[in-house]
Amino acid sequence: MSRPLRFAAIGLDHRHIYHQVGELIEAGAECAGYCPETSDPRVLDGFRERFPALQPVERERLFDDPLIDIVVSAAIPRDRPAIAIRAMRADKDVMVDKPGATMLEQVAQIEAVARETGRIFSICFSERFVVRACEAAVRMVAAGEIGKVVQTVGLGPHRLNRAIRPAWFFERDAFGGILTDIASHQIDQFLFFTGARDAEIVASATANHALPDVPDFEDFGEILLRGGGASGFIRVDWFTPDGLGAWGDGRLFLLGTEGYIELRKYIDVAGREGADHLFISNRTGTRHIDASGEPLTYFRNFLADVRNRTSTAMPDGHALSVTRLAVRAQVAATRLSCRG
Template sequence: MIRVAVAGMAHPHTAYALDELEHGPFQLVGTSDPDPAARERWTPPGVRAYADHRELLAATEPDVVAAFGVYGGRAAVVVDALRAGAHVISDKPLCTTLDDVVAIEEEVERTGRWVSVVLEKRWHPVTLAARRLLAAGALGDLALVAATGPHKLLPDTRPSWFFTRDGYGDLLGDLPVHDVDLVLALSGAASGTVSGLAPRRPLPEHPEWSDSGALLLAAGEVTATVEAHWVWPAASDVHGRYRMRLTGTLGTAELDWARDRLHVVTHDRASWDEPLGPGLRPTQDAFAAVAAGREPEVTTAASVRASRVALLAARSARHGGRVEAWA
């Protein structure tokens, strides 16, 4: 049995890890979170819960750690888990500062363990179908990407740390990570530039917080715009109308994750809705990789690269949108 520990349970995405344990040779050996309510909510009967993740790591010696805690404390958990000899499956954002990214990279290099961020958009049937179209050449060479990532705020459901810089980090370091990762994966780019804007609108109750922003990403020969915000209407039937348009030299594909639709048009074929196949559960590939002794498709390099680019966009926004180079 592969020993799994969950270190940090501050977000409902914790279920992504716990639900996957029934699908392989996995044993939950313990959980941790400083918040007693989180420990009570997420820890199954018969499993010991700890207040401190370091106590959890020392007592259980896990093979893999799922990190789903408060964003600002996540890097410390990831680094300590790597030092304890575990691979790490982390919710996004992986961390909240560029220094955190460096610390995680250095620990991966030192320990030989991997870190994989849960980027569940990769596994949606719409995304998998779009990637098949691109691989088959149906859209030609990818030139432009335009993505939107709206979310409902529902402020009464958010904990106090969510509205602080130390707890949450930056808007552009959080919400756009999924779309940044897809742009990097689809383009295959190894370098480029990014700039961001996230003006602080008058929110007197949350003075450290931005609720909307956008970034402009150059990824090799591909130019991408990503808009993200927490002002999606509360009465909507979906949490956010997540969409992405891929524009290639031969055609365009519109990904609509909320409606499970991939709408395509090319120079030689009228528009159609591409048939969708099955997808994967959010942490399915990562846990399967642990069982198979391989690195997940969302590798350490991919996890770190997307996190770094998003955090550079956040830094750019704090400096008026200056252009930041990434490689």
């Protein structure tokens, strides 16, 4: 296949669609159009502002176009599996925003259709694939700079921005719960950096501390998991204060047998300017690395996988393993009492 790969955007319900589309174009793919259907007109307005040359196209025409190779989606989470399945059955590979599904039944359906059609189902875990400090950490861990990774601690705080959230954001059936949604990032990082193919959810919990008027919503969650001889702890929340100069102080700690790495992904609180800070301490010393110039590799690798039918962007089955674990953690979670 010598022509550029072509993709369509279907599901403009979350702002993550911006980097999915933008980074694929940057990696050399062509966008054949987008479906303008959305639950949040502000997302559509932002899409048109960023990509004014792209044309709206009716959804079924995009699915049925034989010259479109890929469908990308940041639809309402509960709707992503149906879009992915429709695309794969139309002989298209798929990249969705996280979470890839909200129920175990959906995970099984996606897995069955991917096996049946031979298509790629990939999830753009933006807290790894669109974070340059993570790219630097990948190289360092692969080079053995901290030995074998035996534990990860992933912190995923977010700013709520309640006034601008669409209605579905607060509907449990729509977003799947805080562990299904946000914590899928940290589960992805645990499996990737430890090399574990699967894991056990040892314990999980959720809470609604600050929004009693929306009882089904969860603003706090935590998971303890183990796999591949390693362990991991995850904390996610919606408590980023308005005074912080980033949407969240996302951090990742990688403990190895010969050192450790800390990533301050989006802000070094009261420290250095900018994002993508990496701190490493090992047998040769302790240092800070500005990883803001590190190239992103996921989108280029994904396109290579579409061409070559390989799995360099992520191992076969990884996306669904992460999703399955996140949903299991959500289903098993203890609901914490928030009474004083």
